[in-house]
Each structure stands twice: as C-alpha cells, then as structure tokens.
Amino acid sequence: MNPRDTILASVRRNRPFGQHPLPPVPRFPVSEDGGRVARFARSLELMGGKVLEPEPDADLLTTFLEANDLPTPQVICSAVPEITGNRDLATVSHPANLADVDVAAVRAVVGVAETGSVLLTEAQLQVNVVAYLAQHLLVLLDPADIVASIQEAYDRPEFHQSQYVVFHTGPSATADIEGVLVHGAQGVRSLTVILLPRRT
C-alpha cells in the first residue's frame, strides 16, 4: 500500500468510539460600546497599530508621514488610486525587488472591530510580500466595511475564492527576548489604518 492508503487505513482502524456529532456554531455578539468604528480603533491601537481619520481635503501621504513622524520616503508602492507611488507593483519581476520599499499603501477588504484586524488578499496586495518587506504599511479602510467580529469576517467569500487571505492586526512584532515588545520583527515596523470611504 502507498503511504496515503496506509495512513487512511490506520485512521479508520483506530477510529475512536462514540458519536461525536458536529455542533452547530452560534453567532456570538461582540460589545461595541462607543460604536463599531471606535471599538475597531481601540482594538487596533492595543495591537500596536494607528488609526487616522483625516480631514476630507487632507493629503493622505502627508497626514500619514506626520502622524508617524517619518521623513519623506524614497520608495513608495501604492496599490490604491488615492495615493501616488513611485514604483509600479505591476512591473515587479521578483518579490525580492521590493526589499527597498519604504511605504506600501493598500486598501483592506474589511476591518474587524473585535480585534482591530484588516483583511487583505492577493487582489489588494498585487504582490503579496509588499506588505511584509516594506518598512511601513498604510491601509485604507472604509468605515462602512468594518464588521463586528472575527466570526462575521469568516463569512467573507474571499476565504473560498482567493489564493491568499490574511488578517493584519498591527505591525510585525516580537517579544521573544525577555518579553520586551519590539515592533518590526521581520515585517513592517508600523501599520497605520486611514479611515476613508471607497470612491464610488
């Protein structure tokens, strides 16, 4: 027998006794004191992220740089029409060529109030690794796209259709040395969500 059939035969032979029905999963509400957007912002800030709500006519990149106390970036990759980049993601021949990106800008599919997460897929990222190799990540999120809970987020069709779906909840982080929290372990050093309705 090949290894596959041997393993499956062993699993069948050793099946545990009893019925073990699959339980239905109820939908649990999440507290949204102060409103869903406020809960989202509070959750994300506790995970090391920033949330900005710029004035309607403000320059997004300037707002972002000032809020993070950052100098003018050399390389900007933008996957959103609201921000102009200087390197086209469509022309990237190898993911490693994004190693020098200072700021990447993308738009989230949805946000999650419970945890402060934003959901991204290959469609938003264009090149997946831009969200990890960039030094700083800027995510646009329509407040109307925020769902209450992780449970609700899993209703999204992307989990059944996309190649790659990821929740980002704050920046890359580690506290592997004496529990001291450090942002920018291997991935982005900062994550900023700018609340901005989608262009219709």
Next chain:
Amino acid sequence: MKDSLIHPDLRSPRNEAPVGPDGTRLQHAEGTSQPLRTRSAEPQPRGAKVDGDKPIDQREAAARFIAAPEHARMHDERLWDLRRKRDAEMQAIPEWEELRELASQIKAHTLAHLDQYLEEFEANAKANGVHVHWAQDGTAHNQIVHDILRQHGAKRLIKSKSMLTEECGFRHYMAGTDIEVVETDLGERIQQLDNEAPSHVVVPAVHKLRRDVAEVFARTLGSDPDSEDVPYLARQQREATRPLILTADAGLTGANFAVAETGSFVVCTNEGNADLSANVPALHIASIGIEKLIPRIEHLGVFIRLLSRSALGSPITQYTSHFRRPRNGGEMHIVLVDNGRSARLGMESFWTSLKCIRCGACMNTCPVYRRSGGLSYGATYSGPIGLILDPTFDKRKYSTLPFASTLNGSCSDVCPVKINIHEQIFAWRKVLAEAHEIPLAKRQMMKAAGAVLSRPALYRAAIETADSALRYLPKFMVHNRWNAWTEGREMPPAPQETFHAWYARTHLKPTGDKVPGGKGAPDEPA
C-alpha cells in the same frame, strides 16, 4: 495586574516597550504586562542530558535550572504573566466556556471522522493546484521535503516555526545535505544559532535572558557582546536574516489549522515571518500533522478566537494567514504527516490529546514547567501536554516525564480544547507502571498511595499522621532520596488541624456522634 509580580525584584524602573497613542505601554503579542528585566550575569543552565533512549532525568536538569536563580525567576515570571494576560482576555469574553466546549466538540468530531476529512482536504487542495504528499513518519517527511527541494535545485530554505518539523528532526536531517535551512522566527533563530531545541511551543527562547542572546548573536552574527538593549538585538537578527530571506529558493511553513472544506491551511505568527517564507520564494512547502484538520471555514471563527488569547493573552496574532492556492507563477506542496498520530487515535485514554492546538497555555500555568524550564524534559514537547504526547513516541525514553506533575489540574482548566491533561498524566503513570517502565521506588509509592486512597478512614488517619509528622520530624527525614519533591523546595507548613477535624469542629452539630475518622465529637457548638 499592577504590583503583583511573583518576583518583585525583576520589576524594571524603565519601560522598554512601545507605547500606544494615549501613552499607555503596549503588551500585545508575547509582550509582558509589566516592565521586567534581569540584572546579574549568570551562565544559562542547559537542558536534560539525552543519551539514546535511556530515560530522561528531568529532575536532574530541573535542579540545575533552579540553581540558576536569575533564569529561573524570569522564566517563572514571564510565563505566569502570560497566564494572567490569558485570564484577562478570557474574562472579557462572556462565551469563553461555550467556545472551549465548541472547540472540543469540533475537534472530537473531526478526529472521529478523520479519514473523510483528510480525503476532502486532499481533493480540494489538489483541485486548487496544490501538490499533496503523505508521510507515515518523520523520516518519510524529511525525505519528501528534501526530494522537492532537490528537484528544484534549491540551495537555501527559509522556514517559519513548526513543532512538527522539530518532531521530525528535520533540521538535523537537513544538516547532512547541501541545503541550508534558516529559521526566520526570532526566538527559533536564536535557538538555531545556539544549536538548542525550542524550549516552549510558542516562545522558543523563553528560558534565555538578554545576556544569553547577546552572547549568541555576538558569536554568530558579530553583534556587540555587551549590548543589553533588546531592540538592538532584535534589529541585528532582522538585518542579518533579511538578505537570506531575499535570496532563498524555497520557503517552509507549518500550519495551525487545515480546512477540509476549502483545502486551505492557516498559519498564525506575530512576526509575519511565515508570510515572508511563503511569499518571497516561488516554492512553498507546508508540513501539516493530520490532526490539524477542521471541517469548515466557519470553525476558524471559534479556534482563532481561542488560540492567541490562550497562548499569549493577546486577542489575535499580528498575522493570521490563509493559504489556499499557489500564487501566480508559484508552486505549493503540502506534506500530511502521521508520525504516530493515527495509532494514538486508537488509544482509548489518550486519543483526545490529538485535539491539542499547541497554544502552550498548559505550560504557562504549570508550576513544574515554570520552575524547571522546557529543555529539562529532553523532548520535543515539554510541559503538561508534553507529558502525555512524548511517551507515545518512546515509552522508555520518556517514562519519567509523567511524574513531572503535581496533578493540580490547572493545565486542564486552561486548555482551550478541554483536554483532560492531568487525568491523562495520571493514566500514563499507570500504563508505564504496568509496562515496568518506572523505577521500583515510584511503583511502591504508587501501590501504597492506591491502597490508602481507596479507603477513606485509612486516608484520614494517614493525613493526620503525616501532618503532625511534618511538624515535628527533623528535616533529614522529610528530605530524603525517595522524596524528589523536596530537592528544590521546602515542604509547606503543616496545617494546625486536618480539614475533616476543622469541618467537624465548625460545621457539625454537637450530637455526640463520632465523626468518622475524625477526633470524635466537636469541642464547641458550630
């Protein structure tokens, strides 16, 4: 949680962690809830001495760990802090117990129908264009991964942390090939550079202090050996590893969950290193234990809510990544590994250990683990979950491990999938005793304990005798070579009276009836 350190002298006057927009100190991921730091230099105690399949002497290694007070105290403090952060998260979720019950039932159901779910997962993954391989044991896993790498002419593999590859001895195997393996998780990279196994399933270098890391990095990365600045040390590793990531030929990840319905798998990290490993090279290999299956995407809404909260007391990991299809121009392989799991499924008392989602909550809460360090177990899995998994791999080598427990049950209380860990630890003691895998002294003690525990009157008499004996016996009679418990600690002070005597005195009416096994009628009305 303020001012509640177990070891107050570890409190740091200076906050080293980032702060949020309102100025409060952040404590997400595995960050401590209070600023801690060690001060004195002290050599790192090393793990258990491993000699073939000779029984591991956990006690000997634990004694050396306790004898390094700076390491022992920081270890104890950090893990207990994770436990308290977990409690705070739990208390914020009214449905916590319901979630645990659901998680436990979903896992039980999946394991009872594992053949169907494995077939469904395989069919969907294949339909997604993913290559699916099956490995009966660790060696087969290593050979399959090696073959894939060889076929692609790969010279360097970057990987994210995976307990399964530790279990398979993958890094050791690859050391005999011409392919370089680079760990990308900071803690795991520290352990790799120091040629040491991970000591904890979630925080692999939790037993090391900042000076230990500075020494390892100075030796291997050429960083400043005198620096005690943690962000500096983390940056050294980031900068040294990044060029290796950018030029790697293949990436390997584990998986926290594999979803039958979609053929996708989920990886949770705080560093984003699994996403780098999977998304920089064109070739992505995922090593997945067959027990990682869950039926549907909706079930992630239960498990993701439990995993990081149980592990670190953080609401979610920084990155929760779902891989379903290879990216355009890329190639994806899944290796489904048995390595004893299907056999464990048939062990009536132990099959539910396959529900484990490797959160490490049982380790963080365990008084023995916190004081002895993960490497003292000399096994891939340490702490309470290790005590019940390790003997399934080697009954003789890990025969002593189920005794490294007080059976206090805290591990079972915090387990997010409700594994009866402490009961399985006790059940393993019986199995090992019957298989004559435990020393005579322990067998005699268990026999005596069994006789006493089965007869209430005898038990109460024994307790009264033991308590008064504890009060009056000289130390040398309690601290003897048969009582391993007192090697690293004092016995607790004996209570003034037994519970039965106290209950009789304070709660029973003075009817003159003799309290069974007690001191007779209470002296005063309750």
